[in-house]
Amino acid sequence: MTQPNRPSPGGPPSLAEPRPAPVVRSAALPARDPLPATAGGPGGAVLDVVVPVFNEQDDLERCVRRLHAHLSATFPYPFRITIADNASTDATPEVSAALDEAFEEVTAVRLEQKGRGRALRTVWGHSAAPVLAYMDVDLSTDLNALLPLVAPLISGHSDLAIGTRLAGGSRVVRGPKRELISRAYNLILRAGLAARFTDAQCGFKAIRKDVAGTLLPLVEDTGWFFDTELLVLAERAGLRIHEVPVDWTDDPDSSVRLLRTAADDLKGVWRVGRALATGALPLERLRRPETERSYGVPAGLVRQLLGFCLVGAASTCVYLALYALLRTGAALGPQPANALALLLSALANTAANRRLTFGVCGRERVLRHQAQGLVVLGIGLVLTSGSLAALDLAVRAPAHGAEVAVLLTANLAATALRFVLLRTWVFPEQPPRQHNALARSPR
Template structure:
């Protein structure tokens, strides 16, 4: 037990020296800014266990927001001001986060729609080294929200689109309440192109695509109707951003090579007995076989059904196409869970596998009809079953090495870990 004391002391010292920079991007907020900073400053002074700073980023306001911000900075020593000449919420956050000297950087909206009680849980996971990015979520279990039906519908539809198109694991991309480890976020900021409202979404999708851990914290959120956000006006911009980012993933342009490497996964208990390396591969193979068996039975049933009206090749084409959609999605969710970051990309690549598989099984049927004139239906099913078995083996190889190939999971070594090594 005594041997653990130095490690505990080092960890405690590291955490106590952590610094947090909380950014408030503002545009023409002369009315809301003083109350926001006063409430936030009081909360941080009373409850924040880490050293902290508040950074107000004025991005080209045309009212007296800049003068108000500077007056607040003179009033409180832990408040600083950054003034930009160009507008854009994303530009404001990027500028402040990129230049910050803090270990953890965060931002929140000036209207304080998100309850501040979620701030410490948001920051603590990052300070401890558990997560890379932490986001407030109005859609996570335990969250409570008060907002209009229009905004609720648009938000849920948009986040559902992210899950369908990009396979996003997070539930709420747009809540203005986020934090990140500074050493991890800087390489991401250099790759984010959007300077407006798509900034949050692009940042999170890039983070997940590159294997970073994104933590969602359920929040209490009350809509402020005096908001500068044009909800419907951002739809077209965000749609273009989703398409652009999908193309970047397909081309490899979304891969970020300069992220620090994540330490190898190891057990916490010193006497833990680890499973053999082959166990994971065997599990993948067994799950794949189960999915493949169900898909094969599905193919045979559909082929028998469609063969009632259609010729062999047409019946096989439709049967294999439908079972392939099931096979790909089942393997994405079960067998190779966590490897694919994009539903669309997985299914597009699987179309190539489908073409090869369909060509192989169709060739087997053609060969049967070439050898035998009008073979019985049972013979077609036997040949199709044998061809499906061989084709399934080839499908496993292509899925595991190409469609769902393992991605490197970058992650920085935290200061806590460095102090203990």
């Protein structure tokens, strides 16, 4: 880490928050390689553990001494512990300065503004360690999970690692109120942002420095939602997130304001979801060159199928509502009503699938995609119109209920065909770029 001056008697030196780097649509991240034994350089730290604090004069010394003793006894690489003081108003700066003087591996810095996310962004942005981590000062998480947390990052297996209290193998002691809030929040993340990680709020996370350098400029939050936003963007970019079941004991004296934090988190979920839906985030600059596929299932198929089903369900409801409105309100015949309802719902369907299902951002090829979507619409129109024509031939003056039932069945068949055409023709997956050994392989 870039060392600040040694602390003055009044407390640790201030560390200015780095300005966010301009978001440039550059190349993807390099290949994820294991860190060499000399990754930290001569005398440099391989791991930098950040402890964000605000008015923690009573718990800080106990936490840092225990963490230092654990790392000294169990961690095989050079390490650093950074105390990030978030504008504390009690004796926390003096305690931080004393710990900085007492231990060579401890560095105390001070930020003049509050915010856990701001502290992590600032310290991680200045750190030179190839692996960056943080944990809460209350040490609710058992420290025996620290080495399993950072080992996949050092070995090159994963990009980020998180402790989870909601996975099998975790042992958690906490009250029903916090348990309910935590599980409800993760359900919101799964429903609203399609998150697959199990625990966003556990204060026990790590990230590789190269990933942090590219990912942090995209994260806007400076408070408690910071790490949730970090994980959502990393997951959407296809980065690998390793989860470690932890033993966790609730701190009854925690200073976190649950209601205010929950409200801020919901605002963050809305903001991030809107940015992902509109393609405002250049996630392509976070993707690794190697493709990580599971055998037998094409990459992204499950996620794309889920997104397509959600968009298709909404589009089907809109289509049926429009058809009923045009048939009864506008008094149109079945064929014109079907064609117009299908056209209006399909335009929105193509746009939604382009952004949400297949992750195509920006305006490039948007007209071409809409034109191809209209071709797919034509195929659906043939199926549904043919079904109506067959119904008219079989039953003279069919009831509206029969028309709707036939249209629903035909629309489901058209929907399945639409997914295949969208995936293979309209939004085909780009072939992966050859890289390193793949480019040199005779195969």
